[in-house]
Amino acid sequence: MELETALPERVYFLLTRRPYTIDKKRLSAPDVPMEELDLRANDYLNLSREDIKKYIGLFLNVDEDHKKALRQWIQDRKIDENDFVEQVATKSENNFMYLRYVLPGIAKGDYQDLSLTQLPDGLQDYYQVHWGRMGMNAKPQEVKVFILFILVEIGTPITWTQNITLKKSKVSH
Secondary structure, three states, X not given: OOOOOOOOOOOOOOOOOXXXXXXXXXXXXXXXXXXXXXXXXXXXXXXXXXXXXXXXXXXXXXXXXXXXXXXXHHHHOOOOHHHXXXXXXXXXXXXXXXXXXXXXXXXXXXXXXXXXXXXXXXXHHHHHHHHHHOOOOXXXXXXXXXXXXXXXXXXXXXXXXXXXXXXXXXXXX
């Protein structure tokens, strides 16, 4: 990808990536001013945590699709709302994607059998717990898991026409 070397005044590009390593910097151009901001620095971690807590507060107080069920989940477990916000913020590891899945999951009833301390710790743990809850660790699911790994390894989507061609070739053999 080639970046513009001259932009109109007050036009900026913000590029992010996770995880970031300096040796894998891919998007740069000579003579283009660049400033790096590491959000993992202590100065920014507190700001991120505050943003995370505000986001949880939006789910609890504003989001019409989730607030009632979330509040009921909290009430059923006799959890103080501030404790809920603090603990979920900690479990999120300052990752909004975690909140994007876990908070609606709580509201939908996906975690009725769990306490606050049993919620997944971080996004990686969320994916592992979700995988298990989908029953993907069971023997009959091995074929689905194998197919999923193949699709991930291929790295390109299989189109509808390719899918039809595959089915036809199986029928003719």
